Amino acid sequence: MSLPHILLGLLERPQSGYDLRRAFEGGAAHYWSAELSQIYPALKKLEAAGHVTATEVVSQKGPSRKVYERTDSGRNELVAWIRTGPAESASRLAYVGQIEFAHVVGDLAVTTRLIDTLEVSFQSLHDLLVDVEAELREQTRTPRVLHELIAVQLGVATLRARLDWCEDARELLKRAS
């Protein structure tokens, strides 16, 4: 049950469901994602549980927004979740399987193409996270900023490692052909 807790965390600042989805396309993309069809019901359940409150706000552009705000109860629930220790779950990176099994194709160029395509995705997320990291470095080092910095650095480190791997893997494939 992580999505509700992730939403509670992101609601450090009051936001609408629509805003929260944009977080999953931006700085939060490296660790979580959810569709609007999952976010809206999740927010309703959090409201029913008293963890957030909703306020209808007239929007400048488009229909009126429902801005959600975290309550003390929601804050307590978030703290309790964090105190239970790391919420680890299994990785599901199908593309690694595709590479591992790609020998059945009988054409190393297919593997190289897989890696080239992956590299583009890795690079764009990496660049985005580096920007987020730079912004955080310019801010006063409050506990909040410190934690955000640590979290984004995990993403940057992971993506740097994967980008390096792309080069190394391509080199191994070139030597083998």
Next chain:
Amino acid sequence: MSLPHILLGLLERPQSGYDLRRAFEGGAAHYWSAELSQIYPALKKLEAAGHVTATEVVSQKGPSRKVYERTDSGRNELVAWIRTGPAESASRLAYVGQIEFAHVVGDLAVTTRLIDTLEVSFQSLHDLLVDVEAELREQTRTPRVLHELIAVQLGVATLRARLDWCEDARELLKRAS
């Protein structure tokens, strides 16, 4: 629809459902996982589709096993999947959120404890993968071995990066306290 394809890939060597689950606890753990309750129905569907065949084999220990073998049709399906390009999906690493939001706890020691616990998991998977990598390095460099090596190196590189991050993050937290 990745699980069936992952299973087809792992069935490079004929195996039972029980065997396949053990793969997800071993060398395949860094990119995929599935429970037996998901594996058994998936194998049945693959059999119905003609992508695998099942053979009942009497076991030395315990009840008789159902050993699945990939057919030509299954091999073609696997190749087609790999040729469609990388199957990318969103990351879901709730523990990164826990760290990002941990400032609400108001106690940096909690964040440090999260990182310490994560480090233990990272280390054990890292060590396992390093062993797998070493074994592959000793084998003749066939295309199959080359691809397995490349895949496992992505896991090793990712985990090395995360282990380094654990140290760096702890250092930042120490300076801040």
Next chain:
DNA sequence: TCAGACATGTAATACGTTACATGATTAA
């Protein structure tokens, strides 16, 4: 004899994606 590994399965529940439904505002 009893716990743990071996071995296969189904059922209930929870989580996540895609498709559907509606409508306003803005910029090209």
Next chain:
DNA sequence: TTAATCATGTAACGTATTACATGTCTGA
């Protein structure tokens, strides 16, 4: 005028976890 973005929601379907159900063999 028409496409894109803003904004909220439901329904249908697919994927994954937990719990249930059954039974054998081996070693302590």
